[in-house]
Amino acid sequence: MLYLFSCSDLNHSLWIFLALFFVLFYEAINGFHDTANAVSTLIYTRAISAHIAVIMSGFFNFMGVLLGGLTVAYAIVHLLPNDLLLNTTSKNALSMVFSMLLAAIIWNLFTWYLCLPASSSHSLIGAIIGIGLTNAIMTGSSLLDALNIPKMTSVFLSLIFSPIIGLIIAGGLIFLLRYFLKNNKIFYRIHMTPLEREKIDGKKIPPLLIRIALILSSIGVSYAHGANDGQKGIGLIMLVLIGIAPASFLVNLHADKYEINYTKKTLNNLEEYYLKKTTNTLNETNNSVKNSQFYDFIKNIQSTKLLLKNISNYNKLSLKQRFQLRHFLLYISESIDKTVKSSNVSSKEKYFLIDSKKIILKTIEYAPMWIILIVALSLSIGTMIGWKRIVVTIGEKIGKKRMTYAQAMSAQITASFSIGIASYTGIPVSTTHILSSSVAGTMLIDGDGIQMKTVKNIALAWMLTLPVSILLSGFLYWMALFLI
DSSP: OTHHTTTTTTTHHHHHHHHHHHHHHHHHHHHHHEEEEEEHHHTTSSOOOOOHHHHHHHHHHHHHHHHHHHHHHHHHTTTTOOOHHHHHOOHHHHHHHHHHHHHHHHHHHHHHHHHOOHHHHHHHHHHHHHHHHHHHHHTTOSSSSGSHHHHHHHHHHHHHHHHHHHHHHHHHHHHHHHHHHTTTTTTTTGGHHHHHHHHHOSSSOOHHHHHHHHHHHHHHHHHHHHHHHHHHHHHHHHHHHHHOOHHHHHTTTTTOHHHHHHHHHHHHHHHHHHHHHHHTTTTTTTTTHHHHHHHHHHHHHHHHHHHTTSSSOOEEEEEHHHHHHHHHHHHHHHHHHHHHHTTTTOOHHHHHHHHHHHHHHHHSOOOHHHHHHHHHHHHHHHHTSSHHHHHHHHHHSSSSSSSOOHHHHHHHHHHHHHHHHHHHHOOOOOOHHHHHHHHHHHHHOOOOOOOOHHHHHHHHHHHHHHHHHHHHHHHHHHHHHHHH
């Protein structure tokens, strides 16, 4: 980590330090903003004490960041077009980083102060959109080219549909538990609130098996939250470092000789594949467009191979060559995506192409261990502070009645599986909205009703987060260009 500052002047080192601090501060806010998602159900069902629940959540958030991978991290990085990220001055990069982070931080703190479970993911993505659009307006370039539209579309769809899916699945689980366990002599208590159990049995804590299920599902939410939201912090730091210190972070300079040779071998295999595809389409009708695309793919693969010829260490590449390598590999990745989506590709070919894409992207989609550790630490520390405000909203103000054990379990199981799947498939989702909608779904199916005022406020925050963060980051970016 210290090498970041060793080759920089004092002024540049200070900006790097501040940028890293802002990212870690954002991640800490994310932690205490989203802690309620994992601990509110434990606290309100009296499964364990609040302090133990928060410490446990912090630990498993930490583990989620360490073991969650990097697919979501680079979904965040690639929201901005590669040209905007790389073809920028140091001043523009700093302005972009600080305005993006400050916009997300301001909105997160504002909604936390109002006790609203708002989405850190929405605010961050909105801030990134604001940067891209403002840059396009200021430079007179196309608004459509200002953002990575395919990636943005997939992210938008995940953010819109994930709460709806959470509501439906959690409601479905409650229905099944009602159907199968309503008259069960052993598990009928699962549909009680803690106060109802205390009146009937005189016990304050849940039955043992229910308590274990509540704790395990809470651990699942904490781990999944760390895996998904922690990756966003990693992606942000890589976004910062690629923009401010490209020489060190454009490609993985720590890749060993074996990894580089494996990349070269994969490029050879891809070249052979596309040459074969080109030959096979020669006799097809109207194949000129298809062959033209294949020739472009082959040309970029050959350019990449030429760049890596006799290279056994990426440190030997000049700064210009590192820029070129990143561009080539991203273009090849996009070409593979286009090929996979075409109708004339077999399942075996798709597997080969997807596996090849993963291998070549390891050169540019990476994160040093020190980045993963400091993000994990920031998220876990944030998890253990400032959690009470949102916990009260989720625990008391969504439903008209207190949560039953079944409702808490259903909401947490839904959230942990949904977020966990999203984390390992590279989809950034909102932990807050999935958990909140899951709680609401259980309340609706159980017939307990929901507090419309709270639901309306959460929905309002959900609708306002993107436009507010877009406008705020755009304004801050415009201001920063004149101040930095």
